[in-house]
Amino acid sequence: xxxxxxxxxxxxxxxxxxxxxxxxxxxxxxxxxxxxxxxxxxxxxxxxxxxxxxxxxxxxxxxxxxxxxxxxxxxxxxxxxxxxxxxxxxxxxxxxxxxxxxxxxxxxxxxxxxxxxxxxxxxxxxxxxxxxxxxxxxxxxxxxxxxxxxxxxxxxxxxxxxxxxxxxxxxxxxxxxxxxxxxxxxxxxxxxxxxxxxxxxxxxxxxxxxxxxxxxxxxxxxxxxxxxxxxxxxxxxxxxxxxxxxxxxxxxxxxxxxxxxxxxxxxxxxxxxxxxxxxxxxxxxxxxxxxxxxxxxxxxxxxxxxxxxxxxxxxxxxxxxxxxxxxxxxxxxxxxxxxxxxxxxxxxxxxxxxxxxxxxxxxxxxxxxxxxxxxxxxxxxxxxxxxxxxxxxxxxxxxxxxxxxxxxxxxxxxxxxxxxxxxxxxxxxxxxx
Amino acid sequence: xxxxxxxxxxxxxxxxxxxxxxxxxxxxxxxxxxxxxxxxxxxxxxxxxxxxxxxxxxxxxxxxxxxxxxxxxxxxxxxxxxxxxxxxxxxxxxxxxxxxxxxxxxxxxxxxxxxxxxxxxxxxxxxxxxxxxxxxxxxxxxxxxxxxxxxxxxxxxxxxxxxxxxxxxxxxxxxxxxxxxxxxxxxxxxxxxxxxxxxxxxxxxxxxxxxxxxxxxxxxxxxxxxxxxxxxxxxxxxxxxxxxxxxxxxxxxxxxxxxxxxxxxxxxxxxxxxxxxx
Numbered sequence: 001x002x003x004x005x006x007x008x009x010x011x012x013x014x015x016x017x018x019x020x021x022x023x024x025x026x027x028x029x030x031x032x033x034x035x036x037x038x039x040x041x042x043x044x045x046x047x048x049x050x051x052x053x054x055x056x057x058x059x060x061x062x063x064x065x066x067x068x069x070x071x072x073x074x075x076x077x078x079x080x081x082x083x084x085x086x087x088x089x090x091x092x093x094x095x096x097x098x099x100x101x102x103x104x105x106x107x108x109x110x111x112x113x114x115x116x117x118x119x120x121x122x123x124x125x126x127x128x129x130x131x132x133x134x135x136x137x138x139x140x141x142x143x144x145x146x147x148x149x150x151x152x153x154x155x156x157x158x159x160x161x162x163x164x165x166x167x168x169x170x171x172x173x174x175x176x177x178x179x180x181x182x183x184x185x186x187x188x189x190x191x192x193x194x195x196x197x198x199x200x201x202x203x204x205x206x207x208x209x210x211x212x213x214x215x216x217x218x219x220x221x222x223x224x225x226x227x228x229x230x231x232x233x234x235x236x237x238x239x240x241x242x243x244x245x246x247x248x249x250x251x252x253x254x255x256x257x258x259x260x261x262x263x264x265x266x267x268x269x270x271x272x273x274x275x276x277x278x279x280x281x282x283x284x285x286x287x288x289x290x291x292x293x294x295x296x297x298x299x300x301x302x303x304x305x306x307x308x309x310x311x312x313x314x315x316x317x318x319x320x321x322x323x324x325x326x327x328x329x330x331x332x333x334x335x336x337x338x339x340x341x342x343x344x345x346x347x348x349x350x351x352x353x354x355x356x357x358x359x360x361x362x363x364x365x366x367x368x369x370x371x372x373x374x375x376x377x378x379x380x381x382x383x384x385x386x387x388x389x390x391x392x393x394x395x396x397x398x399x400x401x402x403x404x405x406x407x408x409x410x411x412x413x414x415x416x417x418x419x420x421x422x423x424x425x426x427x428x429x430x431x432x433x
Numbered sequence: 434x435x436x437x438x439x440x441x442x443x444x445x446x447x448x449x450x451x452x453x454x455x456x457x458x459x460x461x462x463x464x465x466x467x468x469x470x471x472x473x474x475x476x477x478x479x480x481x482x483x484x485x486x487x488x489x490x491x492x493x494x495x496x497x498x499x500x501x502x503x504x505x506x507x508x509x510x511x512x513x514x515x516x517x518x519x520x521x522x523x524x525x526x527x528x529x530x531x532x533x534x535x536x537x538x539x540x541x542x543x544x545x546x547x548x549x550x551x552x553x554x555x556x557x558x559x560x561x562x563x564x565x566x567x568x569x570x571x572x573x574x575x576x577x578x579x580x581x582x583x584x585x586x587x588x589x590x591x592x593x594x595x596x597x598x599x600x601x602x603x604x605x606x607x608x609x610x611x612x613x614x615x616x617x618x619x620x621x622x623x624x625x626x627x628x629x630x631x632x633x634x635x636x637x638x639x640x641x642x643x644x645x646x647x648x649x650x651x652x653x654x655x656x657x658x659x660x661x662x663x664x665x666x667x668x669x670x671x672x673x674x675x676x677x678x679x680x681x682x683x684x685x686x687x688x689x690x691x692x693x694x695x696x697x698x699x700x701x702x703x704x705x706x707x708x709x710x711x
Contacts, residue, residue: 246517255557316554320617322515324543324567324624335556 018064056412060405066194066207067157069120069183070146073097073128077140085132085139090125091117094145102182119176121207123147148196149189150390151399153180157189172421176375197406202372206399209392211410213374217287217367217382218356218414220375224291225298225355230348233293233302234337240303241310242332269364277365284366288378293361298351305347309340341429349422353415359386385411463628463658464509469523471504471513478504481523482684486628491650491659493673493690495666497705500679502662506630508532509660511539523542527628544571547621551633553613555620556606560597563605563616564588567624573661577696583623591619592649611642615649622653629653631661635668649674666706670694678702 007143073093080088095113098120099106106113124147131145132138137252148154152171152292155161167173172180183189201213201231272293276282282289321331337344362368367387375382389407392400443693459626464486479501486492495585499619511532513519525532532542544567555563564584568574574583576600585599588594593615597608614634621629631650635643650672653659669676670690677687678699686699697703 074568113498299491314554316552317552318515319512319548319550320554320556320620321566322512323510323543323550324570324620325540326566326570327540334570339557 001263028106033329056405056408060402060407060409062158062160063197063402063406064194065158066193066196067149067154067189067191068146069098069124069149069188070098070144070190071101071120071124071188072142072144075132075139076140080132080139082139084188085129085136088129088132090128091120091122093128094120094124098188100184101188102179111272115173115176117181119150119153119172119180121148121150122205122375123208146190148207151397154207155399156180157184157191198410201374202370202391203384204370206395206403208398209400209403211385211388211407213371214383214385214388214407215410215414216374217290217371218384220287220378220382221290221294221384222352222356224288224378225294226348226352228291228295229298229351230303233299233348234306234344235412236299237303237306238309238332238337241307242336244326257300257303261304264360265297265358266360266364268293269361271296272361273364276405283379283381285369285371285381285383286379287375287384289365289383290362290367290384291378292357293365294355297358297361298355301351301354302348305350306340309343309347310336313339313342338429342426345422345425347428349425353418356415357386357411358416359390362387363390386412461488462486462665463528464660465524465526465529466505466508467524467526469505469508469521469525471501471508471522472520473516474518478682479508480683482679484684484687486658486660488658488674489654489656490674491654491661491672492675492677493669494660494662494679495664495669495705496679496685497663498664501682501684502677502679503632505684506632506660506662509628509630510543510548512548514539544624545626546628546630547624547626549614549617549621549629549631549634552637553610553617555608555613555616557604557606559602560605560608561601562590564619564623568622571624573624587619587623588616590622590653591615592645592652593619609642611638611645613639613682614642614646618646618649618653622657625644626657628658628660631659633662633664636664643668666694680705 033186057272071094074097076093079093092110092113095116096106098116099113102116104112124145127145127147128143131143149157152161153176156163156172156177161172161177163170163177180189196208197210199212200208200210203209240250240254272289276289276292277284282292317335318331321335324402326334342401362384367383367393369383369389371381371383385407389404389411392404392407395401462485464484466482466484466486469479469482470477482501482505482633484492494506496502498571507513508521508525509527509532513521513592521533527542527545530537549673556566558566561584564587565574565580568580568583574580579654585594588597593612596612597603597616603615608616614637618629618634634650635646638646647668650659650661654674661673673690675687676690678685678693678697678701680701685701686693686697693702694706703709
């Protein structure tokens, strides 16, 4: 000990005191500076988030407003064959009905009705066909159908078409715009919340395209991913952490799992293409094959998260259980795993959320195809939300772009719902020790 | 006098000894350790320890930190099995049977040899579940009525019943440190062990809680063979009938507690109990 070097106890020399005080000022300043750095970092992060969300919402919110047109159509018995109602041209019947309202007549070549049909959704015609097929007695009567206007007309109503631009630079000519204004003043156009975006699936016509197919596809695929990756991952982690001997083999396995977590996701797509589709003949572009690929991708993450959750359980709990004569399996499943459950759930949900947003590996297993329906099962063709975003973003029609942003909003809501579920589950499992 | 200032440099310490009952000396050996060596990897932690532990008595293992007393204790119920690098040689006989024998299931062994740890470690479950867990997994008590009975008797024997009878469903972790340690003792005795190992059971407790636990140990010795590791020589003197002194991984000497404390044969024992080192 260097007792001699220290001043006598009880009296702090003035010199030492002033030295401490001088440093104290610098120390306080450093602390204040550090707090400001933290505040700046948080502000920057919030700013980025606000810009991102603002951009998505401002671009996509118009999707949730749609413009519908109600048209009373006379079902002319001369134009519909009751034995074969499918053969009639309902779109033309709708167009003629609207032309009559506008006080115009079609020309011989059908250019006028063609121009008008560019404003009316084919959905109106399909609705008429459905009605006639359901009840052929409607032929000869007047039936009112309501359906969305074409995407270009809808963009005009939303004020997203610049009517002052040169006529050749826009998709709607002056005559069509005049028609739309007249139809609006006739009270045939109504606007409201666009429920069809949430109740329909992909379509070649933007005004008829919705996300339901993609949402159901995502849900089915995540179900496959979760049911495979969570139990397999948790059991693998439990074995490695609690039972496996610590030797060269297990450390090789551990290193490999850690590396697999960092493998680019598209590699899993290639693997899935080779193994699941080419070898095991799982149907392409189905939620099953997508789920299998994403399960492979999320396994390492689930294993790593579960292992660290198990590591965080205090060893005293294991000793307590072993001490009263519990077997190792009982110790793990009665005490250790329940305590690790909140961490396990967090890891599982995070990896599922990651899987939900994954696009690249799904492109490899054919999920990029155009699927106009809602998948009815795990082996049906399906698309998923991020792929739907990708497909719409690549579409040439402008109206798809607002749908891209809207689909991103739906994806974000899906993710928020999943995270909320995770928080609730964690609360339920959480126990203190 | 409740706690002994350890390592005090003020010369010999006066330790009060309890008048010992005669049976401790002549009691037949419940545990018989012969030439026990323990290795952690390449490092040897225990050298040729041989000790007889009498039935229905408290045996204290004393010695400075890192002397191998806890290691020895953990050999008795094979807790060292859980450490991958640990290797144990030699014989430890429980009623003449070698606990390290292949035919002995460690799970069964630990049902016969209960353990209480340094830090109170109740399960993060209710008080009732803490005590009922052992009897349930061993099938000692099956019905709800039977379990309730076992829980009540165990808590009574651990002297905790009056404090927790009205809140058996409260979490075990909500009790105070001393209560938790008695809960853990109740949990250990609920499976009817023959031997109870205690690894510094009072080192995390305040003097009053320590006194309660010591009283309990004294009561329990009527029925169980108890082995206690302690850092406090005063505690060893108060609760034990037999004492073994460990130093640097070797068992230096063992004998009746009053003899060890009044008339140690080895100078190292003398130095330790008089506070000259440790």
